[in-house]
Amino acid sequence: MTTINANGTVLGIESFGADDAPLVLLAGGTTMLSWPDALCARLATGGRRVVRYDLRDSGESTTTDPEAPSYTLRDLAADAAALADALGGGPAHLAGIGVGGMVAQVAVLDHPGAFSALTLVGTRPVAPGPPDDDLPDHDRATMGRLFARPMPDWADRESVAEFAAAGAEILGDDPVAARAVAARIWDRTPGTAPPVQLANQLGLVFSRLDCTPRWRERLPEVDVPTLVVHGRRNRFFPVGNGEAIAREIPRARLLVLEEAATAIPDAAVGEVAEAMLALG
Numbered sequence: 001m002t003t004i005n006a007n008g009t010v011l012g013i014e015s016f017g018a019d020d021a022p023l024v025l026l027a028g029g030t031t032m033l034s035w036p037d038a039l040c041a042r043l044a045t046g047g048r049r050v051v052r053y054d055l056r057d058s059g060e061s062t063t064t065d066p067e068a069p070s071y072t073l074r075d076l077a078a079d080a081a082a083l084a085d086a087l088g089g090g091p092a093h094l095a096g097i098g099v100g101g102m103v104a105q106v107a108v109l110d111h112p113g114a115f116s117a118l119t120l121v122g123t124r125p126v127a128p129g130p131p132d133d134d135l136p137d138h139d140r141a142t143m144g145r146l147f148a149r150p151m152p153d154w155a156d157r158e159s160v161a162e163f164a165a166a167g168a169e170i171l172g173d174d175p176v177a178a179r180a181v182a183a184r185i186w187d188r189t190p191g192t193a194p195p196v197q198l199a200n201q202l203g204l205v206f207s208r209l210d211c212t213p214r215w216r217e218r219l220p221e222v223d224v225p226t227l228v229v230h231g232r233r234n235r236f237f238p239v240g241n242g243e244a245i246a247r248e249i250p251r252a253r254l255l256v257l258e259e260a261a262t263a264i265p266d267a268a269v270g271e272v273a274e275a276m277l278a279l280g
Contacts, residue, residue: 001013001014001060002014002060003060003061004083004086004087005086006079006082006083006085006086007075007078007079007081007082007083009056009061009062009079010060010061010062011053011054011056011060011061011062011079011083012032012053012054012058012059012060012061012188013032013051013052013053013054013060013083014032014040014051014052014053015049015050015051016040016041016043016044016049016050016051017043017044017045017047017048017049017050018044018049019049020049020089021044021047021048021049021089022047022048022049022089022090022093022116022280023048023049023051023084023087023089023090023092023093024043024048024049024050024051024092024093024095024276025051025052025053025080025083025084025087025092025093025094025095026040026050026051026052026053026095026096026097026100027053027055027080027094027095027096027097027100027101027103027104027107028052028053028054028055028058028059028097028100029055029096029097029098029099029100029101029122029123029203030054030055030057030058030059030098030099030100030199030200030203030205030206031054031055031058031059031185031188031200032052032053032054032059033059033181033184033185033188034097034098034100034263035052035095035097035264036263036264036266036269038266038269039264039269039272039273040052042269042270042273043273043276043277046273046277047277048093048277049087049089051083051087053083055076055079055099055100055103056069056071056075056076056079057069057196057199057200057205058189058199058200058203058205059185059188059189059200060188063190063191063196063199065195066195066196066198066199066204066205066208067195067208068208069205069208069209071209072209072210072211072212073102073103073106073127073209073210073211074106074110076103076106076107077103077106077107077109077110077111078107078110078111079103080094080103080104080107080111080114081107081110081111081114081115084114084115085114090116091113091114091115091116092114092115092116093115093116093117093118093119093276093279093280094107094108094114094115094117094118094119095118095119095120095121095276096119096120096121096123097121097122097123097264098121098122098123098203098237098262099123099128099203099206100123101120101121101122101123101124102123102124102127102206102211104118104119104120104123105118105120105123105125105215105219105222105245106215108222108224109215109218109219109221109222112223112224115224116224116225116280117224117225117226117227117279117280118222118224118225118226118227118249119226119227119228119229119276119279120226120227120228120229120242120245121229121230121264121272122229122230122231122234122236122237122242122262122263123237123241123242123245124237124241124242124244124245125215125216125219125241125244125245125248126214126216127211127212127214128206128207128209128211131241132216134244135240135241135244136238136239136240136241137238138235138236138237138238139235139236139238142170142171142235142236145170146167146170146171149163149166149167151163151194154192154193154194154197155192157183157186157187158183160182160183160186160197160201161179161180161182161183161186162179163182163201164178164179164181164182164201165178165179165182168263171235171236171261171262172231172233172234172235172261172262173261173262173263173265174263174265174266177263177265177266178263182201185200185201186200186201188200189201216248219245219248219249220248220249220250222249222250222252223250225251225279225280226246226249226251226252226253226279227252227253227255227275227276227279228242228245228246228249228252228253228254228255229242229255229257229264229272229275230242230243230254230255230256230257231256231257231259231260231261231262231263232256232257232258232259232260233259233260233261234260234261234262235261235262236261236262237262239256242254242256253275255271255272255275257271257272
């Protein structure tokens with residue numbers, strides 16, 4: 001892991017594979033650890049240079065004030081394009097997971113020359129907040145259970161890891177994997193102040209981010225090979241969101257993971273990697 005300057009900010013990155021191989025850029029959702037190690041390794045074995053990175057206010061990237069971000073969703077999209085340029089090697093295959101998928105959609109629309117392919121995992125075509133009437137919202141019962149829990153002691157690594165494991169169980173993800181990832185995220189978080197931890201562990205900075213203007217109506221403009229991956233059991237962004245994206249982006253392929261929720265489970269890594277490599 002290291003850092004790189006792009007678009008006037010510092011972004012934390014980690015690279016896999018040969019430096020001269022075609023670039024696959026993985027936008028964190030919000031930290032790079034949203035992307036499984038095994039998937040990064042599988043893509044690298046498939047002849048790709050894989051770079052996963054932290055969004056602003058997470059991991060090793062620039063952290064300022066997650067409660068009052070001075071940047072917008074468009075700035076995060078510009079970060080992706082600038083990072084692809086800084087890494088070199090021509091247009092990149094851009095992938096985004098969760099809120100990182102929102103960044104990726106806008107990046108490909110606003111900076112089409114920077115990207116050669118697009119993968120969107122477990123995301124939706126509108127900003128955080130109430131969705132469009134035709135899109136399924138967060139599962140209400142699941143969200144009630146998720147947010148009824150008391151917050152952990154953010155200064156206690158084990159408390160944070162246990163909080164993440166319990167949340168994963170509610171969401172339908174693997175609690176053991178979630179515990180391990182949360183502990184790694186905690187190790188990389190620059191401080192134990194609740195706003196900083198919430199930005200890293202839960203991505204709550206996005207609830208305060210200016211995501212205007214809307215981009216859903218522009219999705220038919222996407223002119224690169226696109227893969228939409230969505231967990232059938234995703235209760236946070238139900239699968240209808242992924243289905244809508246796949247309908248609205250021309251020639252997009254929809255891959256529904258029947259046993260997955262919000263995260264990419266180990267059992268699906270091979271299938272997701274194969275589908276991403278097929279985009280070119």
